[in-house]
Amino acid sequence: MKILVALILLLSHIYCQINFNSKQKQQQPSRFQSNVSPVSNSPPVSNSPPISFSESEIVSMSGSAKGVPPPKADDLIRVVNADIKGNLPQQVLIRTHSYSSSSDCTGSMLTGDIAITSAHCLKDRLANRDVLVYPHERNCGGRQAGITACKVVERSTGSTCSYNGHDIALVRLSRPMPGIRNLRLNFDSPRVGDRTVMAGTGVNYNRTCESLISYQTVVDCSQTSCRGVQWYCTRATFKHVGGACTGDSGGPSWTFRSGLTGLTAGATVSDSGQQCSSGFSLFTNLNYYKSWIVSNMRGSLATCRADLLDV
Secondary structure: HHHHHHHHHHHHHOOOOOOOOOOOOOOOEEEEOOOOOHHHHOOOOOOOOOOOOHHHHOOOOOOOOOOOOOHHHHEEEEEEEEOEEOOOOOOEEEEEEEEOOEEEEEEEEEEOOEEEOOHHHHHOOOOOOHHHEHHHHHOOOOOOOEEEEEEEEHHHHHHHHOOOEEEEEEEEEOOOOOOOOOOOOOOOOOOOOOOOEEOOOOOOOOOOOOOOOEEEEOOOOOHOOOOOEEEEEEEOOOOOOOOOOOOOOOOOEEEOOOEEEEEEEEEOOOOOOOOOOOOOOEEEEEHHHHHHHHHHHHHHHHOOOOOOOOO
C-alpha cells in the first residue's frame, strides 16, 4: 500500500495534475447520443517524417499537457481517474453558424488546409462560409481568428452506429492554418483491446473550457447496439466511467502505435438529457473511409475552386 501511494505521488509530481472528476456519470447505457454543442495547395499525403505514435509521445507533443506514463499491465487496476487536461495533435474547434444560433464541435487538421470532423456537426450551415475553424484554445474565449470553409465534402446517411450509417466530413479552409503539418494518413483499424486516447472541448464536469483527453480501450461493439465495420467502440481505461460528452463530436481518437484512427460520433447514455457517456464512446472508423478521404483530398479539396455546390 505504501508503495502504491508513493507511486501515485511520484506520477503526480513528475507529470501533469491528474483530473479526478473528468466526465463521470452513472453506468447502464441504453441509447445513443450525438455530441454537438449548441488558399494553399498542400499535398494531401506527406512524405515528411511521421509523427510519433507511442502513448507517451502522443500525449506530450507540443501544446498538449503530459499525461501519465505508459502503464504496465499490472497498473491497469491501480491507476484510476487518469483523464487530464490536454489536446491531441492538430486538434481544432469547428463552429457552425445557422440562422439564429451556432454550435461547436471538435476536429483535426489533416493538412494546413483540410480538417476532418463529423458530418452532423455541419448540418445546420446555410453555406460553407458558415463553418469556421479555430485553434482549440478558442473554446476558452481567446482572440484567435477563425478561418472560413470554402468547401465541404461529407458522407451523412442513416444514424450513428447503424449498418447503413455514415458520419464524416472533410472541410477545405479558405486559407492555411498556421503551424500545421501534414499528418501521415495511416488510418489503421483499431482492434479489441487496443489502447486509445480521445480529446474534445465539449461539456465536462471539471468546470473548465480547456480541452480534456480521456484514455480509452477498444471493446467489442456487440456490447452496445452499434453495428457496422465503419464504427468502433471504447470504454474508459482507467476510470469507472469516462469518455465522450456533448461538444466532443468530430474529435480525434488516436490509437497508440497507430495514430489517428477515429472521430467521436456519439456515446451511450442512460437518459436522453445526459450530456456525457454513461458507458461507451462511439467512433467513426477512419480505416473504412481511407480511400474516400485520400480521393477527395487529392481531388476537389485540393483547391478552393468552385466545383462543388456551396451548401
